[in-house]
Amino acid sequence: MTPVRKKRLWLILALVLGVGVSAALVLQAFNQNMMFYYSPKDIKAGQAPANHDFRVGGLVVAGTVKRDPSSLDVHFDVTDLTETVTVKYTGILPDLFREGQGIIARGRLLPDGVVEAAEVLAKHDENYMPPEVADSLPHKPAEEAQ
Amino acid sequence: MAEFFHMGGYALYVWSSIGITAVVLLLNVLLPLQKHREMLRRAADFHELEGGNHDTR
Amino acid sequence: MIKTEAAPSNSGLFKLWYHRMASPVWFYRISGKLLPWLWALFAVLLVTGLYGGLVTAPADYQQGDSFRIIYVHVPAAWLSMFVYMVMAVSGAIALIWRIKLAEMVLVSCAPIGASFTFIALVTGSLWGKPMWGTWWVWDARMTSELILLFLYLGVIGLYSAIEDKRMASRAVAILALVGIVNIPIIHYSVEWWNTLHQGATVTKFDKPSIHIDMLIPLLLMAGAFKVFFAISLLLRTRNELLERELPRKWVKQLVEENDG
Known part of the structure; x- marks a missing residue:
């Protein structure tokens, strides 16, 4: 893998991770709020x-x-x-x-x-x-x- | 005066809030100022190298 | 106004202004002249705001002196959202008109916004512990503010990860624009969901539900924080400008002036 591609891969991984963590946090918040x-x-x-x-x-x-x-x-x-x-x-x-x-x-x-x-x-x-x-x-x- | 620092028993919370805020804000000017000096130095180096023949006139 | 033959027409004036706004040299010079005034204004607002907030404002009837955390918490929280708006608008300008200066403002906003968000979260925690009885709860207000911090960090990370700075600016602009949905969520979270965080005190259509002696220092501190943002933004944008335009002639002139 070329360094450029490697960098892109890391970038995408970081983005996916970021979006994932944010979504998880939102759901966590909703869960707690929906806890009756x-x-x-x-x-x-x-x-x-x-x-x-x-x-x-x-x-x-x-x-x-x-x-x-x-x-x-x-x-x-x-x-x-x-x-x-x-x-x-x-x-x-x-x-x-x-x-x-x-x-x-x-x-x-x-x-x-x-x-x-x-x-x-x-x-x-x-x-x-x-x-x-x-x-x-x-x-x-x-x-x-x- | 002692009463002022005591903050009605909430000194730890109030003063650490203000302290943390002060440190973060201070960094937000100190780091850019430091970088500014570095940039001017780099610019001076760059243009000195490029325009070196200036001295011979 | 003195009329001369060379006086440009109205639309000419606008064009001139427009080009100057986007002109790096002009921005660099003007911001350099503006900074001392901003520092002076900041000092005045900060000193009066802090004195008012910590000394002359009365203690709260329920929270005692712990409520004084409001004087750093609330301005930081307001600015954390305001900086994001500035960043997103710069992003839109950078995407549509390709103005380099807008790109630089965009990337300069992120670390400042992240700082204000961090301050809002930490001081909120320091306020929540003695009053609510907890450092943190996953309520909608706090969670959306935490996501704001991640958005800022995402902008910083993404920009530094892409080598070509013009392309990086475009990518970051898109991220900033997408993230703007979070801003109304933060603001209205206390109304939309049942949160532990109380509702808005000042930024509501009703009259503020805070005593005038407590409100004035709060507004002074908010002003101080806003001026501070302007200072920090100018400093960072100037650096960004120097870094990107290092080989240009105006930088050379600048260096020569500094030497002389």
């Missing part, structure tokens, strides 16, 4: 899968966050303002996790109807303001946006 997003209402209606991971999203209900003083165990209720489901989790919660905050938990449904989360992520909205301004609003923007 269940609201507490869906879970109460028995629609959540019993044997594999899914995501549940909603607001953390005020006054339901209970931390175990001796470990990192925590459980709390998540609501879509219609139904409520309990999530338990072991680990460090993100800084934004607080009552009334929107969160997304990935995990499995236990037989007793509790979601055992492997991961808890906090979702914030696109509003940025100083605390004084947030306090003066009639509704907290974080809650309004959900």
Whole structure:
């Protein structure tokens, strides 16, 4: 093979590899997004899968966050303002996790109807303001946006 | 002042974001400037060789 | 305007401008004169933007001081898309009119765009860890931005892999134009899909949902980044020009001027 052809071959290989990797990443993203997003209402209606991971999203209900003083165990209720489901989790919660905050938990449904989360992520909205301004609003923007 | 550097406990995240940005942007001018000097040198060499008989007038 | 006999007509003026724009010597001289002004403008915007963002802007009601990462993250993310647009438009001009200068702008954009994309991804990660609780998720916004980085790297790689630089420019122009589909995907990903990344704050038709004291430094920083892009683009395009036109007479004159 001449050096020129060899170079072309490598070029084509690199291009194919690049397109392939990009396509795989897109599919990966789609897969994760298509991994069904269940609201507490869906879970109460028995629609959540019993044997594999899914995501549940909603607001953390005020006054339901209970931390175990001796470990990192925590459980709390998540609501879509219609139904409520309990999530338990072991680990460090993100800084934004607080009552009334929107969160997304990935995990499995236990037989007793509790979601055992492997991961808890906090979702914030696109509003940025100083605390004084947030306090003066009639509704907290974080809650309004959900 | 200490409070400014502390960034409400997020110093690591905020300052490393700014540091990485600064380094990447700095490279984006330093490398082209370095190459510019090299190009001018190469141009000088090239035209010196070509126009060598200039000196004899 | 002073009228002289030699004054060209309107269309003549346009032609003159058009030829000058594409003329390497003219570009080299004008950009050299422009650069100090751009540096000055960049310094002013950067200093005021950083001071505003890191010192005078109040902390966010939810995110505290960690939200200050916005002042490098968002300008870098905006520029990562803007540079791509400039690159693709240059690619189209290079393909259609075969203007050499457009080819040089095209290839000069890629490393700068890759840098901004890299900054957006890394600072996003540094912001996501404390706030969301994760360095990375495969959501549509982040994945499409990562693909943007690969597109830039693809342009750089493809250009360096082809020996004949005029042919390389054409190949790269096509790649840049194909990749442009990714730009609306990045921008609208937060609306089209259910992403962890929140929606747009400033670039939406509504009024920006950010307090004015936080917004002004952000716009200053965005301006600073844009001017920086202009500086870096001019520097790189000048190098590209020198490299391609090394044997030409104007380069010889330039060298002689430098010596004298």
